Amino acid sequence: MSSDSQLDAPDAFMLQLFRTEVETQVALLNDGLLALEREPHTTTGLTTLMRAAHSIKGAARVVHLAAAEQVAHALEDCFVAAQSGTVHFTGKHIEGLLRGVDMLLRLAPASQPGETPAQAPQSAEIEALLSTLAEIVTPTVAPSPPVLPPPVTLEPSRFPEPGSKDRVLRVTAEHLHQLLGLAGESLVASRWLPPYIESLRHVKKSQMALSEMLDTLWDSLQGLPLPAHVATYMQAAQRQVTACRQTLAERLSELELFGHRADTLADRLYRAALASHMRPFEDGVQGFPRMVRDLARQLDKQVQLEILGRVTAVDRDILERLEAPLSHLLRNAVVHGIETPAERLAAGKVATGTIRLEARHQDGMLAISVTDDGCGADVAQLRQRIVTQQLASAEVAQALSDAEVIEFLFLPAFSTATMVTELAGRGVGLDVVRSMAQTVGGSVHTRTVPGQGMGFYLQLPLTLSVVRALLAEIGGEPYAFPLARLDRVLLVPHTDVAVYEDSQYVTVDDEPVRLVAAHEVLDVQPGSTQEETLAIIVLSDRYDRYGLVVERFLDETDLVVHPLDARLGKIPDISAAALLEDGSPVLIIDVEDMVRSAATLLSGRPWRMQRAAVQATASSRKRVLVVDDSLTVRTGQRQLLEQQGYAVEVAGDGMEGWNAVRLGHYDLVITDVDMPRLDGFELVRRIKHDVHLQHLPVILVSYKGRPEDRQRGIAVGAQAYFSKSDVHEPVFLQTVMALVAKP
């Protein structure tokens, strides 16, 4: 850092602060201006607007951003004029003011050092804007005759309006996590006191016994001829004992009181720390009204966005991840859902379309919906598109139910846009929405009524920080299974276990479920079991269902999720860790992973053992990973390759494939393109960006054989691209051989 220009130039930290402040105030400005646009005669919001512009002006001066200071100043003038009643904002005025607000955001330095400075405004542009704003305050043309003074609205005091947001501070996630960790520890520490108090009660009891013994002794001495000093000692001893008992009783009750206080305090601290992980829903949706408005204008549509459940508490991690999917759904609704005013009137609807964004807590989940009263999805057209995009044959497409057809909307790269515009339909499908929901352990559903609208319903966990889990013992240690991912929990007498071809089964819902020992899946030493019954946790994924035999069930509890230490890397079958109430560590099971591991173990080809074998005889067999979400395709490819002498392992989707490549040592990966959670392109991209994996050859295999698909596959770094029909051609095996043989 050079020190010469240091005096005047504000440092990066100050600029960062400024950026943060501008972002906060711009949100207020946008909200206020949009409110004014809807109801032009209310003046209640003007104070907030004025204050926001004023704050930016002051802050801009501190960091020497003269342009931003000027713009903010001009905005403030406009608001002051409006408040004094000399100016009444028209739609055109609001437009100009909004442009001013945008300019402020552009003038604030990018929040990330690496961020490209969004088109730095030219001074001419700023000049033009300033004169537009000046025009609002003192119109050059003859001012319109002063309209009737607007009805007097009581100005809310200069203090922040009730219900206005608290000051928002930026705190790093790491700090919050530390806070939560310490709060959890203080909760654990407070649990130490009750047993300690209990132990003091024992002391109290033995003192009581001592005192009674003295009394008995004294009674039995009555009537006997005693020397005088014995009686004196005796009485002194009794007094002493009584004093001790009193003191102890007092101290004990004080301690109990303190214990109770400490307990309550620790509990409240813990809850408060947890709550600091939550933010109101509105914090994450501030930009949407403006986005919807601008988009609707561009398309000459009339759209109103209603946001309900603004104060619904949402986990900050989830809120952050919601932004992209929600923005996508809203854009979709404006572009494809809401019709033009003429179309709407012709259909007997009001000209203005309504999009409703709602967040609420429902059944312990966060329910978010995006609904519109537009034209709904055209199922017939979707069917057509499924056929033209070669996702299914015409017969299959006809046989699909409406609900199944709608499901195609969520496939990667399935776009309904008839034309690719700048606004939507850039080939980004609704898969963004689904993959986000699935990543956090939620789901998404759609409902559509042709001609009347479309709705997207997201069900998400309330928080990622806390998970309700079943604790079970495996290998003598506690493991936590997230309740949301459990199928069933069973206690089955040994006699109910059926044995068939070396495998054990129990019957669940009239279906045989194969059993597997949890300690074997986890590769840990078995613990002791003496119970009469088997403790079984039934887990499933889209393909398989297994009964995991644990040693015993322990408890059901809420756990605060601690991400695994980064130094450990990915541990198979484990998603995170947590602390139990007594402070002991517990590992949280990654259910998807666990089901796959169980499948691999039961298919008699545990990859872990295989890996050891391969390391021993490194050059013997080449190892190939086949990634495909279709069981049939996986099995087909596996057989084909195994016949050629390759050691083949399989993964059911891109995410699983990604986990597998990081753990195993493969010579080749063959992957499908369209898969849930993580598609083939993304898998290839990740592999090619990984330092350790970048030289691992990858073959993409897809239903889509169009040249542009091939190009995209090669562009992301795949070594070869085959359509599924080509897999049984000799050239496929030749390619495999060539790629595997490479040093």
Next chain:
Amino acid sequence: MEQQANWHPTSLLVQEQDAPRAADALSVLIFRLGTRHVALPTAICKEVAERGPIHTLPHRRHPLLLGLVNIRGTLQPCLSLSQLLGLPRGDDETASPRSAQQFLVVENQGDLWVFLVDAIYSIQDMTITAIQSVPTTPEAGMAPYVGGSFSYEAHDVLYLDLEGVWTTLRKAMQ
């Protein structure tokens, strides 16, 4: 009554800063691994905690990595110094009872490492010269980590120099 879990760092680790110090002064923390007395520079020792439960990690069989432990509400990896130094397994008659074992928390470049030790004795002010002047005969395998030795209450204490050990520990974690 058995001493209950004490989650505060021992006052041992509060460093005294008065007394003028020699140029090569070195404060060391002396502890025991099995039958061996060992010392580390006090500067890298962050905290001493009572031994809590250690949760083993599935699919991880590296002998150095014992598992995850709770240090002040955070989960940290716990490693075996005895294994690192190739000391005979200390969990038979030579080891302290479980309840007497302690966690020694060591910091390196912002990362915390937890070592399971059998007992922690004291902090001594030494000089590097004094430590290095005593000829040592460390057991084979231990040599790369031994930076010298000194005498403490009639015990030979091995002074560990952990530079270069961190890479080994990181590998054990993977």
